[in-house]
Amino acid sequence: MVTSCWVKGCKNRAGVNKVSFFRFPRRPENKRQMWIDHIIGQESRLTSSEGSDRRLRLGKIQEPSNHDRICSDHFITGKPSNDPLHVDYIPTLKISLSTTEAPNKISSVSRKKQRQSDLALGSGDHHEGEKRKEAAKALLIMTKMSTPRSSSSRKTNPQSKWCKQKASQTAPDASFALATAKISHLEKEIALLQNVNSHLRSQKQTFEDEIKRSRKMAPTPEDPKKRKIDNESGDMKLSDDCSSSSLLFKDFTLKRVLREDPRSKTISLHGTLSKGEHTSASAVVLLERKPFEVSTLEDSLHKARTTETLSNDIYSTHDAFSAGISPDLKATVICPATEKHISKYSEHEPFLVRETSDLYKSVTEPCIAQSKFSIQWVYNILAKKSESERIVVEDPDPELGFVLLPDMKWDRKNSDQLYLVAIVHKHGIKSLRDLNMQHLPLLENIRSKCLAGIKEQFGVPPHQMRVYLHYQPSYYHLHVHFTNLKLDSPPGSDIMRAHLLDDVIDNIKGDPQFYQKATISYVLRDGDELYKWYKDANYFEGDCS
Numbered sequence: 001m002v003t004s005c006w007v008k009g010c011k012n013r014a015g016v017n018k019v020s021f022f023r024f025p026r027r028p029e030n031k032r033q034m035w036i037d038h039i040i041g042q043e044s045r046l047t048s049s050e051g052s053d054r055r056l057r058l059g060k061i062q063e064p065s066n067h068d069r070i071c072s073d074h075f076i077t078g079k080p081s082n083d084p085l086h087v088d089y090i091p092t093l094k095i096s097l098s099t100t101e102a103p104n105k106i107s108s109v110s111r112k113k114q115r116q117s118d119l120a121l122g123s124g125d126h127h128e129g130e131k132r133k134e135a136a137k138a139l140l141i142m143t144k145m146s147t148p149r150s151s152s153s154r155k156t157n158p159q160s161k162w163c164k165q166k167a168s169q170t171a172p173d174a175s176f177a178l179a180t181a182k183i184s185h186l187e188k189e190i191a192l193l194q195n196v197n198s199h200l201r202s203q204k205q206t207f208e209d210e211i212k213r214s215r216k217m218a219p220t221p222e223d224p225k226k227r228k229i230d231n232e233s234g235d236m237k238l239s240d241d242c243s244s245s246s247l248l249f250k251d252f253t254l255k256r257v258l259r260e261d262p263r264s265k266t267i268s269l270h271g272t273l274s275k276g277e278h279t280s281a282s283a284v285v286l287l288e289r290k291p292f293e294v295s296t297l298e299d300s301l302h303k304a305r306t307t308e309t310l311s312n313d314i315y316s317t318h319d320a321f322s323a324g325i326s327p328d329l330k331a332t333v334i335c336p337a338t339e340k341h342i343s344k345y346s347e348h349e350p351f352l353v354r355e356t357s358d359l360y361k362s363v364t365e366p367c368i369a370q371s372k373f374s375i376q377w378v379y380n381i382l383a384k385k386s387e388s389e390r391i392v393v394e395d396p397d398p399e400l401g402f403v404l405l406p407d408m409k410w411d412r413k414n415s416d417q418l419y420l421v422a423i424v425h426k427h428g429i430k431s432l433r434d435l436n437m438q439h440l441p442l443l444e445n446i447r448s449k450c451l452a453g454i455k456e457q458f459g460v461p462p463h464q465m466r467v468y469l470h471y472q473p474s475y476y477h478l479h480v481h482f483t484n485l486k487l488d489s490p491p492g493s494d495i496m497r498a499h500l501l502d503d504v505i506d507n508i509k510g511d512p513q514f515y516q517k518a519t520i521s522y523v524l525r526d527g528d529e530l531y532k533w534y535k536d537a538n539y540f541e542g543d544c545s
């Protein structure tokens, strides 16, 4: 005969489940009775009455025979103890399982998990054991107080009657002990579920992070539009960047509007931003109206207040006050800002310079050498101290390598507005002027790997990309701009400043010293440092020829 567990609903079988089996104790006299009393008492109080009970004969529970066993799943330590004060002096675990529940499915795993959950929750086996010990002790004392009943008298009683009698014998103190033991057991189960809950939450978080990362870094090439849609729906929101909001501009004091462009809906401001309680620093703040967010637009409209500004026949115009559901401004902050920053974002008179090779050597190069415009942000990116999580493609080679990442100007929400910048690892290449034959492998490497990466990760094919270098750049560490052709004339993409990478490569191929010899035209503004150098060199005294 296969040995099975006497506890109702427990389906553990010898040879099938990894559990041990124990006989009902014969001595001390009342121990066996305590086991039976506790098991039946618990079952009758706390389990469903549904399902078959193989211990029933003619409606009565049969006394356990010499062949009946209890499995290790019902003992905290996995086996019974002879110490009357030990928690496992009687079986207490999983006695109240419903008949439909299969303990063998959860038994060994459950005990392991329970132990893990105890540890995870900091309660520990010891603490829990102590609680159980207390409960068992109480149970023991209470049960000892009740007179053991002869098995013969019980045999004649139906289950319900027997349970009633048992309850009246033990109540109220024994029932208190039983309830305490049950509470202890339920606490264990809660701890287990909490542990499972937190484990599932952390798994969920891992998957969400994975999705975020793959959306940022690798939209499917066959579904290039998807990225845009995802972005528009707000999924690709810079949630990582703006997960916590603050009143950054609460103490901003406006000193001057540096530049305003109604067409691009941008404005640059100079003022001070508070840095701590009593200090403030010079700050340049660039504000730009953001594109609409389709996903929140309808909701925004529902909540928008409007004032009619014109009405004619079927036509009307309105000023609308949006409900501010989605961010509607992009703010770039430079703080503390230097005079150069203030100048860079101010309105200035433009002047054309046609820089010859000689002018480069006599005016431009010395000016750059003295330039105090920090490129620390570039070094931070290359050293992975900043923006490392935004890197799109990287080639770590010290000679040919680069980092491609979203430009500060792009909010990464719409691939039509895509704007990335590739920064070379090699130091010392200031600009276009330094490029010669030896740099062709570097330029070709940047071109091919960045375009492939952009196509793969953003779905924008190479023939829809505008790839160029600025001359003059603002920052003299070689970098290449990658913008989507759909981005309508991004700043610096005009003929006065942008040099297409393809043309640069071709020019160098045609003449290895092309950029050392060429005369290059560009616009300077009267606030630029370089403008002052050219002015001091009396460049603007003559005509442009």
Ligand code: M7G
Binding pocket: 377, 387, 405, 406, 407, 408, 409, 421, 470, 472, 473, 474, 475, 476, 479, 491, 492
């Ligand atoms: P540039 O041709 O030197 O000058 O380009 P520009 O700023 O006048 O265009 C530098 C590029 O780097 C620009 O497109 C900037 O928007 C971008 N950029 C500048 N900073 C300070 C950062 C930054 O901290 N992070 C990133 N990702 N891009 C920046």
